[in-house]
Amino acid sequence: MSQNRLLAVLLGVLAALVLVVGGLSAVLLLGGKSEEGGGTTTSGGAGGAGGDAKGVLRIPGSDPVTLDPHIAGDATSAEYIVEIYSGLVTISPKLDIEMDLAEKVEISQDGKQYTFTLRADATFHSGRKVTATDIKYSIERASSKELQSPTAITYLGDIIGVREHFTGLAKDVKGVEVIDERHVRFTIDAPKPYFLAKLTYPTAFVVDKTQIEGNPRNWSRKPNATGPYKLAEWRLGERIVLEANAKFYLGAPKLKEATYLLAGGSALTRFENNELDVASIYVNDIDRARDTKSDLNKVYKAWPQFSIAYIAFNTSVPPFDDPAVRRAMGMAIDRKRVAEITFKNMLQPANGILMPQMPGYTPEDKTLPYNLDAAKAELAKSKYAGKMPPIQITEVGAGAEAAIDTQAFLELWKQIGLNISIRQTDFATFLADQDAGRLQAFNAVWIMDYPDPEDILDVKFHSGSPLNDVDYKNPEVDKLLDAARIEANPARRLEIYRQAEKKILDDAAWLPLYFSQAHVVVKDGVKNWFEPPMVVPRLRFIELAR
Amino acid sequence: MGAYVVRRLLWLPVVLFFVSFGTFTLARFGPGDPVSVTAGQVRDPEVLAQIRRDRGLDSNVVVQYIRWLKKAVQGDFGESYLQKGFSVSELIFPRMWISAQLGIIALVIVFVIGIPMGLLAARFAGSWIDPAIIGTLLFLQAIPVLVIIPPLIWLFGLQLNWLPVGGWDGVFEIWWIAGVVAIPIPDPHLYIPLVAFTLPGFVSVARLVRVSALEVNLEDFVRTARSKGLSETAVQFRHVLPNSLLPLITVVGFALAGVIEGALFVETLLGINGIGRFTFEAVVSRDYDVILATTVIFSAAFVLMNLVAEIAYGFVDPRVRIGASRG
Numbered sequence: 014m015s016q017n018r019l020l021a022v023l024l025g026v027l028a029a030l031v032l033v034v035g036g037l038s039a040v041l042l043l044g045g046k047s048e049e050g051g052g053t054t055t056s057g058g059a060g061g062a063g064g065d066a067k068g069v070l071r072i073p074g075s076d077p078v079t080l081d082p083h084i085a086g087d088a089t090s091a092e093y094i095v096e097i098y099s100g101l102v103t104i105s106p107k108l109d110i111e112m113d114l115a116e117k118v119e120i121s122q123d124g125k126q127y128t129f130t131l132r133a134d135a136t137f138h139s140g141r142k143v144t145a146t147d148i149k150y151s152i153e154r155a156s157s158k159e160l161q162s163p164t165a166i167t168y169l170g171d172i173i174g175v176r177e178h179f180t181g182l183a184k185d186v187k188g189v190e191v192i193d194e195r196h197v198r199f200t201i202d203a204p205k206p207y208f209l210a211k212l213t214y215p216t217a218f219v220v221d222k223t224q225i226e227g228n229p230r231n232w233s234r235k236p237n238a239t240g241p242y243k244l245a246e247w248r249l250g251e252r253i254v255l256e257a258n259a260k261f262y263l264g265a266p267k268l269k270e271a272t273y274l275l276a277g278g279s280a281l282t283r284f285e286n287n288e289l290d291v292a293s294i295y296v297n298d299i300d301r302a303r304d305t306k307s308d309l310n311k312v313y314k315a316w317p318q319f320s321i322a323y324i325a326f327n328t329s330v331p332p333f334d335d336p337a338v339r340r341a342m343g344m345a346i347d348r349k350r351v352a353e354i355t356f357k358n359m360l361q362p363a364n365g366i367l368m369p370q371m372p373g374y375t376p377e378d379k380t381l382p383y384n385l386d387a388a389k390a391e392l393a394k395s396k397y398a399g400k401m402p403p404i405q406i407t408e409v410g411a412g413a414e415a416a417i418d419t420q421a422f423l424e425l426w427k428q429i430g431l432n433i434s435i436r437q438t439d440f441a442t443f444l445a446d447q448d449a450g451r452l453q454a455f456n457a458v459w460i461m462d463y464p465d466p467e468d469i470l471d472v473k474f475h476s477g478s479p480l481n482d483v484d485y486k487n488p489e490v491d492k493l494l495d496a497a498r499i500e501a502n503p504a505r506r507l508e509i510y511r512q513a514e515k516k517i518l519d520d521a522a523w524l525p526l527y528f529s530q531a532h533v534v535v536k537d538g539v540k541n542w543f544e545p546p547m548v549v550p551r552l553r554f555i556e557l558a559r
Numbered sequence: 560m561g562a563y564v565v566r567r568l569l570w571l572p573v574v575l576f577f578v579s580f581g582t583f584t585l586a587r588f589g590p591g592d593p594v595s596v597t598a599g600q601v602r603d604p605e606v607l608a609q610i611r612r613d614r615g616l617d618s619n620v621v622v623q624y625i626r627w628l629k630k631a632v633q634g635d636f637g638e639s640y641l642q643k644g645f646s647v648s649e650l651i652f653p654r655m656w657i658s659a660q661l662g663i664i665a666l667v668i669v670f671v672i673g674i675p676m677g678l679l680a681a682r683f684a685g686s687w688i689d690p691a692i693i694g695t696l697l698f699l700q701a702i703p704v705l706v707i708i709p710p711l712i713w714l715f716g717l718q719l720n721w722l723p724v725g726g727w728d729g730v731f732e733i734w735w736i737a738g739v740v741a742i743p744i745p746d747p748h749l750y751i752p753l754v755a756f757t758l759p760g761f762v763s764v765a766r767l768v769r770v771s772a773l774e775v776n777l778e779d780f781v782r783t784a785r786s787k788g789l790s791e792t793a794v795q796f797r798h799v800l801p802n803s804l805l806p807l808i809t810v811v812g813f814a815l816a817g818v819i820e821g822a823l824f825v826e827t828l829l830g831i832n833g834i835g836r837f838t839f840e841a842v843v844s845r846d847y848d849v850i851l852a853t854t855v856i857f858s859a860a861f862v863l864m865n866l867v868a869e870i871a872y873g874f875v876d877p878r879v880r881i882g883a884s885r886g
Contacts (some may be wrong), residue, residue: 079643161610166603233644249642250654250832251727278712278725278830286716286724441591441845448595448604479603 070539070557071290073280074273076249081233082215083155084162088460091215091548093273096255098218098238101129101148102209104549108370108464110209114143114219114239114262124204124501131195135262137221139237145197149189151219153178156186167462168216171201171208204499206506210463241266241553250275255552266553281534285309290539294532299357302534309534316531316544317361317369319461321469324406324422324524326454329484331402333454337395339521343381344388345429346422348526355417360527366469366514368528370546373466373507379518380525388429401431407446408456410437418526419456447482457482458529461547466510470494474517485522567866571859578858579631579851583624586847592616593640593845614640627851637848641841647852651834655819655856658826658833660730662818664749665756669814670807673761677768678800684773693769696762704755708828711751722747725830755825767810772803805876812868816861 077090082098085091095103103113112118115129135143152172156165158181169175173188188200201208211217221237235244241263242255253273257266277283284292294302294313302313326333326342333339348362361369365379392398408416419435426433438446446452461468471494472478476486493513500506517523531544538559545551594610611617615626630637636647673696680692716724731743775781776799784794821835834853841849 076642078641081644084643161606161613163603163606163610166606231644249645249650250837274726276726276830276832277723278828282712282716282724283726286720288723288726439591439843441593441596441843442589443591444595445591448607479605 068269068557070268070271070552070555071288072271072273073277073283073289073292074253074275076275077253079233080236080244080247082218082220083151083160083165085215086164088548093244093253093255094215094218095240095548095550096242096271096552097236097240097244098215098220099240099550100212100215100218101131102212104210104213104464104547106543106545106549106551106554108546108549110213114148118209124206124499125201127199127201127208128192129197129199131197132262133195135239136260137237137239138243138258138260139221140260141221141223143219143239144194145191146194147219147222148197149186149191150222152189152217153186154220154222154225155216162216164214164216168211168214171203171205171211173200173202204501206499206501206503207463207465207467210465214462241550242271245270248275252276257553261553263553267556268552271552284534284536290536291542292534294534296357296359299359299532302532312534312537314533314535314544315359316533317546318529318531318544319368319371319464319546320458320529321363321366321368322360322456322458322526322529323363324454324526325457325483326522326524327450327452327483328486328522329450330453332395332397332404335395335397336520337391338397338401339524340381340519341388341392341395341429342426342431343521343524344384344391345425345431346524346526347383347425348380349383351418351421352527355421356527359532360529363525363527365518366523366525367466367510368461368546371461371464371466372503373510373514375511379515381518381521385425385428392429392431404431404433404453405436406433406454406456407436407438407443407452409440409443416456450482450484464547466507466514467494467497470510470513470517471498474513474522483522485517485520487516487520490516490520564866564870567869571862574862575855575859579628579855580624582851582854583627583847584620586845586850587620587623589845591845593847596640596844627848631852631855636852639846639849641844641846641849647848650849651837651852651856654832654834654837655821657727657831658821658835659819661749661752661756661831661833662821663815664730665753665760666811666814666818668753668757669760669764670811672757673764674768674804674807676761677765678772678795678803680765680769681772681776681799681803682795684769689769693762693766696765700759700762702758704759704822704824705828707758708751708755708825711754712829715751722750724751725828727831727833752825752829752831755829756822764807764810767806768803771806772799775799775802778802805872808872808875809868812864812871815867816857816864819860820857 074092075089077085077093078087079085079090080093080097082094085094099113101113101115102118103111105111114131114135116132117130119128119130120126121128129148131143131145131148137143152169152175154160155162156169156172156175156178158179165179166176170179172186174183174186175188177183178186190198190200192198199208219239224232224237234247239262241258241261243258244253245256246252246254252275255271255273257269259265274283274289277288280289280292281294281298283289294309298309301307302309304310324342326339328334328339352358352360352362363380364377365375367374369376406419408419410416423433423435443452443455447455447457459469459473472480473483474481474485474487474490475494476488476491490513493509493516497506497509497513500509518525533542533544535542538557540556540558541554543551543554592611594607594614594616608617615623618626627637634648636651639645639647639650642650676692676696680689683689712724715722726748728746728748730746730749732746734742734744736742781794781798784798785791789797819834821833821838823835823839825831826833826836827839838850838853840846841853
C-alpha cells in the first residue's frame with residue numbers, strides 16, 4: 014500500500030515536472046527559433062549593453078495607429094508617414110512650404126486654381142513613375158465615402174467636389190483634373206492662402222493604386238510609396254526599421270537606416286546605457302541636463318513646439334457665459350511663476366495664443382496681466398458677484414491629486430474668493446464629456462497641424478467651426494476670421510489674425526497657459542538632429558558620424 | 560473521472576458566455592468610446608457618428624454582442640481600434656507569448672529555489688534557521704516590484720553596464736564560436752525582469768512546502784521509515800520530499816493561468832512588450848475587442864488550468880480523486 018502510494022506520488026510529481034519542463038523546452042525551442050528568424054532580418058538595431066549600431070540611428074518610438082496616410086490623424090503615425098510617403102508639397106525643416114513631388118505650381122489670378130507640374134523623375138519605391146492619375150486617385154481615395162477618413166474634410170474639404178464625394182453624392186472629385194501625365198489641376202472653393210499648407214498633411218499624400226487594390230486590407234504594412242525612406246520592418250510593439258530609398262527624387266538620404274525602438278522602458282536610461290541615440294528629458298532629470306558639469310548637459314537642447322496648453326471655459330454655461338468671470342480668473346493666475354516652480358521652466362509661459370515661430374507671432378505679452386486686485390474688481394462687476402455657482406474644472410488624470418500647476422492655480426483663485434474644484438477622468442471619458450458639451454471648464458492641449466494661424470484661431474474660435482469646443486461666439490471675431498481666410502496679402506492677413514487673437518484673449522474664452530518645448534539629448538555622432546515644432550520629414554537631413 | 564472532466568468542460572462555454580457578456584456590456588455602458596479616442600483632434604460630431612455607424616457601434620448592445628459572438632466562435636476576435644488594420648489575434652497572441660515565456664521561466668525558478676528553501680526550513684524547524692529563511696523570503700515578497708526594479712537598472716545597467724535596461728529580445732542569444740558552433744545563452748534582457756518576477760514568489764512556495772513537510776514528518780510512514788533505520792537523508796528525500804509537494808500542484812495550476820496574463824508593472828517599467836501592459840492600454844483607450852478577447856482568454860485559461868490541477872491532484876492523491884470507486 015505504502016509502496017503503491019509512493020509510486021503514485023512520484024508519478025504525480027513527475028507528471029507535474031514534465032508539464033513544467035515540457036512547457037519550458039517548448040519555450041526554449043520556439044524562442045530559439047524565432048530568435049534565429051529575427052537574426053537574419055534585422056541588422057542589430059536593438060543592440061545589447063554598450064553595443065554600438067554602426068550606420069543605424071536608434072530612436073525611441075511607439076507603434077503608429079496606422080501607416081495609411083489617408084486615415085492617420087495622430088502625430089505618432091504622422092512621424093513615420095512623412096518619412097515613407099510624400100505629396101505634391103512638403104514642409105521644410107525651416108517650416109517653409111516647398112515643392113516635393115511637384116516641381117512647380119501655378120496659381121490662377123483669382124487664387125482658386127492650382128496647376129501642379131510633377132517631377133519627371135518621381136517614382137514609387139517599386140520604380141514605377143508617379144503620374145497625375147496617381148495624384149487624382151490618391152485624393153479621391155482619401156476623400157471616399159468608404160474610407161471615412163477622419164481628416165479628409167479638414168485638409169481636403171476646400172477642393173471642389175470633395176464634400177460631395179465624401180458623402181457619396183459624387184463618384185469622383187470634380188476639383189482635381191488630370192491634364193496630362195505630368196500635370197494636374199486643383200480647383201478650390203475660394204482663394205485660400207493656406208491651401209498649399211494643408212496639402213503638406215498626410216491626407217494629401219500619394220499612394221499606389223495597384224498595391225491597394227491588390228491587397229486592400231494589409232497593404233499599409235509594407236507600403237509602396239514615394240518618400241525618402243522605405244518601411245523595412247515593423248514588429249508590433251518592438252521595432253520599426255526605415256531604410257533609405259536610394260532612388261529618392263531629391264537625392265538618396267545620407268542616413269541609411271533608422272530603427273525606432275518601441276519597447277524598452279525609460280528612454281533616458283537607455284540613452285545613458287548607449288542603447289539609444291536620442292532621448293527626451295522630463296522634469297525629474299532636467300536639473301541634471303542643465304547642470305553644466307554633467308555629461309548630459311553637453312548633448313542637451315530644448316526646442317520650441319507648436320503646441321499650447323490652456324484652460325478652456327465653456328462660454329455657454331454659467332458662470333462662464335459672463336466674460337467678467339473668465340477675465341477675473343485669467344488675471345488671477347501667475348503663469349510665469351507657476352511655470353518656473355512647478356515645471357522648472359521646461360514649458361514657456363504663453364504670451365498669447367500663437368506660439369513662437371508661428372507666422373503672426375509677436376513677442377510681447379498679450380494675455381491678461383496678473384493682478385489680484387484687478388481680478389477682484391473684475392469679479393465684482395460680474396452678474397454672478399455674490400451668487401457664484403459651483404465651478405468645476407475637468408482634466409485627464411488618475412492620481413489622487415490634481416496636476417501640480419492646477420493646484421497652484423486653485424490657490425491663486427482662492428485669493429480672489431473663488432472656490433474651484435477639480436475633477437479627473439480617464440481620457441475616453443474626458444473626450445466623451447467634451448464632445449457632448451458637458452464640461453464647464455477643462456484643461457487641454459492643442460497641437461498645430463500646419464504652420465498657419467488659421468489652424469488655431471479659425472479652427473478653435475470661429476463660431477461655425479466643429480472644433481470650437483467652448484461654444485465661443487463673437488461676431489467681430491468671426492468677421493475678422495472670415496476676412497483672413499481669403500486675404501491674399503500675407504502681411505495684411507497676419508495683421509488680421511493678430512487683431513482676432515487680441516480680441517479672443519480679451520474675451521478670455523481660453524486661458525492660455527504654456528507653449529510646450531521638446532527637451533532632448535542627442536548622441537555626439539548624430540549630426541543635424543533637430544526637433545521641429547511640428548511633424549515634418551527630417552531623417553534625410555540627418556547624418557551619422559561614427 | 561472521465562465524466563467529471565467532460566462535465567467540467569461543458570461548463571466552460573457557459574462560464575465564458577457570462578464573462579464575455581458581462582465584459583461586453585460593462586464596456587459599452589461605460590463612458591467614452593474607442594472612436595472618440597482614436598479620432599485625435601478630429602471632433603466633428605458627424606464624422607464621429609459616421610465612423611460609429613460603420614463600426615456597428617450604434618446598434619443595441621445585444622445585437623452588437625451577438626454579432627461579436629458569431630465571429631468569436633469562429634476564432635475571429637475582431638479588429639483593434641488602436642492599431643488600425645490589425646486583427647485582435649495578431650495583436651494579443653505575440654504579446655501573450657512574450658509574457659508566457661518570461662512567466663514560465665520565472666515559475667520554474669521559483670519552484671527550483673522555493674522547494675529546497677521550504678524543506679530546509681521544515682528540517683530546521685525550531686532552530687533559528689527556519690525563521691531566518693522564511694523571514695528573508697517574506698521580506699523579499701514585501702518589496703514591491705516598483706521599488707526593486709529601479710535599483711537593479713541603476714546597478715546592472717547604468718553603473719556596471721552589464722545588462723540592457725529594458726526591452727525584450729527573445730529567450731536566447733546565440734554565441735557563435737568561429738562562426739560554426741552555436742551556443743545558446745540566456746539573453747541579457749531576461750535577468751532584471753526575472754529577478755523582479757521571482758523574488759516575491761519564493762516565499763509562497765517555500766511556506767507551503769514547509770508546512771506540508773512538517774505534517775509529513777509526523778506521519779506514520781515516516782516514523783516507520785526512521786524506525787527501519789533509514790538514514791535521515793534517505794528519509795527526507797525518499798519519503799518526506801515527494802509527499803510534501805502535493806499541495807504545490809494547486810499552486811502550479813493557478814500560476815500557469817497567471818503567466819499568460821503578464822504583469823503590468825514589470826512590463827511597463829522595463830518596456831517589455833507583453834500582454835499585461837497591452838491590456839492596460841486597451842482598457843484606457845476603450846479598445847473594446849482587445850479587452851474582450853483578453854478577458855475571455857484569461858478566463859478560459861483560469862478555468863482550464865484549475866481543471867488540470869484538479870485532475871493532476873486526483874491522479875497523485877487517490878483520496879481526492881472524484882468519481883473513484885470507494886469499493
